[in-house]
Amino acid sequence: MLLEINGLRKEYERGEHRFAAVDDLCLRLERGEFVCLFGRSGSGKTTLLNMIAGLITPDSGEILFDGVGLYSLDDPARTAWRNEKLGYMPQGASLLSNLSVLDNIRLPFHLQPRSGGSLEKARELTRELGISRLEKSYPSALSGGEMRRVALARALMNSPELVIADEPSNDLDAQTAREMASLLSVLNGRGCAFLVATHDQELGRLGRTLEIANGRLLDQDHATEDREVSNVQ
């Protein structure tokens, strides 16, 4: 088991009343598994992903990664863990505009102390993801699909065990979204686990699907039925 989540809860205040963005949520993810998380806006997807990434502390519950409680680690240790074990593709434009494509990809390697260089690995990733010709370009010159590929390459830079992707095909045209899905499938085939928050049915076909509503995971079978009904409508 790569990831085990038990009884996870996170509350926020909106005006005078509190609400649970994630409520008593349990989830298991095996090594090399591809899991898609569906849900409407505001359903708690990003909050859940950020808690798994160690970016926000849950009010209760536990997240075990490789058997280690994520929130038993202090912030610097959790940051180092995230850098080493986790690749994260945030929602929307996430590239740093003052760095070239190649430097954007290399960046995670240099954020924690490490020996060796990053150039060879970064070039290997640009070849693999078909963006070699863009190495010296800056993000402002890239299309939406190219930016997502660069963000994916960056998430893979430190050879993580789990990649979290928040809406990786959002705003992409159908063709580009299909290319992205195919790319994720290839990478998943090499053993890297993926947890993807999405609305894209194409991605849902790559592995297990889960649906989140009001901060809770719905029963998996019901979730699939609900989604299919929603699609027909």
Add this chain to the structure above:
Amino acid sequence: MPEAAFTLRRLAWNNLQRRPFRSASLAGMVALFAFTLFAGTILNENLGRGLASLAERLGADLLVVPHGYDKEAQAALLRGEPSTFYMKAELLDKVRRLPGVLQASPQFFLASLDAACCTSKVQIIGYDPASDFLVRPWTRENRGALESGQIVVGSRIITEVGGEVTLFGTAFTIAGKMEATGMGFDTSVFMTLDDVYGLVRKAGLAEGDPDEANRFISSIAIKTGPDHSPKDIGNELMRRHAIDYDLDLVLTKNLVSDIAARLKSVSSLTWTLAAVFWTLALLVMAIVFSSTVNERKRELSIFRILGASRSWLGRMILLEACFIGIGGALIGLLAAALLMFPFSTLIFQAIGLPHLQLSWGMILAYALAVLLLAGAAGPLASIYSALSITRFDIHPTLREGE
């Protein structure tokens, strides 16, 4: 191919380059402070040293000059502005007989034509080596009597001891060079009274009969006894001889205190401006950094997501501020040096106060101090922003589409 270095320094520098106008404006504020502080300090120190030298070594308590020439005498003394004014030499004996006068020594001022030694006219001062106490304290060589045909030159006249200078067609041997006084003496030439009268006669410089030149002097320097106040002696001198000889007095104590007062105002202005600019630079930078950090929350969140620690982000912000602080300080120092050193003569001429150049060691020490103080403005101004980064919650910036 060697791998390009990917360091925190490079990232911080990249961030500054991405906002060139903002970075240049902030560096400009620091530069303004560094410029004011460095130029002002050099100016004050040079003037302060000049004043100290004047107060320490100017042996005369009183200068007697013809009526209406007190300002010219001060200009000749402080700035070396060539002046020519005369009164009857017979006054000297009368002055020496005044009670309380310890020593009295005459001077004769003559403005040269362009001399071989100098790029412009110089003040020739004839003096009496036997009774002199005005010139001697600054004379390095030839502390004994100056002989006929010899001259002593001021420190800023470019000649060597033993060389020759021709003045009004007469060659003089340079018997000595004065130490830097910070006053007009630095650009003056000193010779015996007999020699200066000889020049007047030979070149026909005086109105009337040149042979009568030795009946005139320009000023009398007076040293008073310990139990007598220069002011009282001046009053007595004026009471007895002002009408017959049409006199004016320069009290050197007043001269020094006037200069000290002007220096104090220059100094106050410098420190006030420097303090205002420093505070302003600090405030503006703190505000700009704080708003920039807000504006950059998305970017900083990305760094955190990718595995940058909070302290790493804080260090990056501090480093950006250091680059601005040090860059601005260096620009300010360079601008001040480019203004102060090549144009120092013009600047001090315009100020018209005695000055002595600081040693290069001292200048370097002041430059380093300014660099530290100005350079520190950046990091100081960004401390709050750097600390706030270590506390900010990245989640809201990532929830936009949830």
